[in-house]
Amino acid sequence: MKLWEDTANQLKGSARRKFMAQVVDFLGRGGQVFAQDHPGWSRSTIQKGAIELATGQDFQDQFHLRGKKKAEERLPQLLEHIQEIVEPTSQTDPTFRSTRSYTPITAGMVR
DSSP states (O other), X not given: OHHHHHXXXXXXXXXXHXXXXXXXXXXXXXXXXXXXXTTOOOXXXXXXXXXXXXXXXXXXXXXXXXXXXXXXXXXXXXXHHHHHHHGGGOEEOTTOSSSOEEOOOOHHHHO
16 A cells, blocks of 8 residues: 555656556555545546546646636736836835836735
8 A cells, every 4th residue: 555655646647647556456456445435535536547447648738728827818908007107106216226117006005
């Protein structure tokens, strides 16, 4: 059992799913329930691996589609709106040490 867990942890993606499906197939009837309870493997992952074994085609992991999108993607005009808010209050750096603009507005006020 420990060998199966260690091997599954070392593999990634399709190879891991196929290995898990092969172990469950080796266990026979009730193998999915056993694998879910003892090593803690997901039954949906095992089923996905079984499909990959049966068809011979691997599913493409699309991790780039997961997660939170950038604010610029969700709100394409965000930068323009922020500039409209900030520009009227911008002034030269009060110490005159640089040519950068200084704005006495906090991020909370812009929000």
